[in-house]
Amino acid sequence: MDTMRECFAAIVSRLLDEDPRLAVVLAEIGKDGFADAARAHPDRVINVGIREQLLVGVGGGLALTGMRPILHTFASFLIERPFEQIKLDFGHQGMGGVLVSAAGSYDWPAGGYTHMAPGDVALLDTLDGWTVHVPGHPDEAETLLRDAAAAGDDSVYVRLSAHTNSAPRDIAPGRFLTVREGRDGVVIAVGPMLENVLAAVEGLDVTVLYATTVRPFDERTLRAATAAGAGAGTGAAGAGAAGTGAGTGAAADVVIVEPYLAGTSTGAVNDTLADRPHRVLGLGIPRRELRRYGTIDEHLAGQGLDPASLRERIAGFLRR
Structure with missing residues (x-):
């Protein structure tokens, strides 16, 4: 390759x-x-x-x-x-x-x-x-x-990055790709973070969106994903509002995992869901500087972006 x-x-x-x-x-x-x-x-x-x-x-x-x-x-x-x-x-x-x-x-x-x-x-x-x-x-x-x-x-x-997923996805510029669907939250994996995210959420009932274009932010796909999750979790009343992403009363839980500064896109998520209750967790590279240099995988682990660390942080957020 x-x-x-x-x-x-x-x-x-x-x-x-x-x-x-x-x-x-x-x-x-x-x-x-x-x-x-x-x-x-x-x-x-x-x-x-x-x-x-x-x-x-x-x-x-x-x-x-x-x-x-x-x-x-x-x-x-x-x-x-x-x-x-x-x-x-x-x-x-x-x-x-x-x-x-x-x-x-x-x-x-x-x-x-x-x-x-x-x-x-x-x-x-x-x-x-x-x-x-x-x-x-x-x-x-x-x-x-x-x-x-x-x-x-x-x-x-x-x-571009030397950090990659092992296989390509059928992406469309400007759109998030729905990789899997679930009811307990939405996890957005940006670029090369997809495979670590998929390993981290194995067995969790969450939707995973794959983002290869982050600006402009694909508000439509995120709103549809959070509405579908709220509808599935709240029965008939929720299903009636699934098309709008509002009105169910259920809070949307969104985690975004980015291969750059943590929280870079949390504002975009907040703006997308401004009309409905929601919680956002932004995972990525923290502001503290790692002064020990190793491989890419060692840096991922040091930044808490390896599958085990991601699972602990994502699952803990969804349980709260």
């Missing part, structure tokens, strides 16, 4: 052949994957060197000329370091582009905290209008990358 980054280089190289509006901007990282594309399209594959603010500035300038720029480097260098340029060169100027990151929250632990970006999605939430895709498998990354490249002049962030 190709990695998400290998998939990214292969797919975008082909898209450069197909769409003369596309341009790729790199900051050293990932340049080897675009060597052939750079020879074929030297004016549309640009490596600015280790200058991340310039990376974003060049992308914004290309967008001003009518191009569709695709920018790539590690998440900490793509979102955190040049955030002012993202805010101004894309947001303030009203330009769109595609930001494609790698390394995520802890993909390369040996690189230390400089190469980790658990706050990237939360940071983009301070800006207006960004679509955020979080694939959980390289095949899903292809689907979401193609959608991002073709998204007119929209601003899109695609968060």
Whole structure:
């Protein structure tokens, strides 16, 4: 199986052949994957060197000329370091582009905290209008990358990771996928967290939604899932209100498990269910810094995102 980054280089190289509006901007990282594309399209594959603010500035300038720029480097260098340029060169100027990151929250632990970006999605939430895709498998990354490249002049962030699920799902950009249904609550698994979540909730009577697009937030699917659970748990009276997600009087319990900063999407859940009683638990990377670096699995365990830890936290929340 190709990695998400290998998939990214292969797919975008082909898209450069197909769409003369596309341009790729790199900051050293990932340049080897675009060597052939750079020879074929030297004016549309640009490596600015280790200058991340310039990376974003060049992308914004290309967008001003009518191009569709695709920018790539590690998440900490793509979102955190040049955030002012993202805010101004894309947001303030009203330009769109595609930001494609790698390394995520802890993909390369040996690189230390400089190469980790658990706050990237939360940071983009301070800006207006960004679509955020979080694939959980390289095949899903292809689907979401193609959608991002073709998204007119929209601003899109695609968060690639070395942390993946073992198999792809039949996803649709912008929609949550219902993986299983239950009556005692809804658990939203974001991107590569799906398999750990499924292992954690085995034997629990919960609905699991799989989210590979988290912005805009799929309010419709979440409302339908919480309404169905309330209807199943409250008999005929609840069933009559299942279509609206309100009116049963039963509180909806929602857990969202994200591979980045814990609580990043709890506000979106609260807004979705503002008209009905509900409780929300946001699980993800805590704000405390782990200063011991191991494998991805060791970091998952250290952050409480391994199946055993997730089960304890999810089951405890649902029992309360």
